[in-house]
Amino acid sequence: MNTSPTLTTLACPRCQQSTTWQNNPSRPFCSERCKLIDLGAWANEDYAIPVEPTPNDFLTEEDE
Ligand SMILES: [Zn+2]
Numbered sequence: 633m634n635t636s637p638t639l640t641t642l643a644c645p646r647c648q649q650s651t652t653w654q655n656n657p658s659r660p661f662c663s664e665r666c667k668l669i670d671l672g673a674w675a676n677e678d679y680a681i682p683v684e685p686t687p688n689d690f691l692t693e694e695d696e
Contacts, residue, residue: 646670657688 640653644662646669651662661667 641650642653642660643649644651644660644666646661646666649662649666651659653659656662658664658667661670
């Protein structure tokens with residue numbers, strides 16, 4: 633049981649955006665996008681994401 637009310641924050645190693653460790657399935661990255669980029673999955677400019685999006689992804693998705 634984690635009783636600490638403070639979220640652990642960290643900077644995304646890909647875009648340096650501040651993100652949280654908790655509730656972040658893409659940690660240590662800020663998003664699935666950054667994780668895929670860092671893994672080289674985006675070598676092609678097409679959105680050839682080899683994973684299926686989860687409902688949780690839509691909650692954190694932001695248009696840029
Ligand atoms: Zn990022």
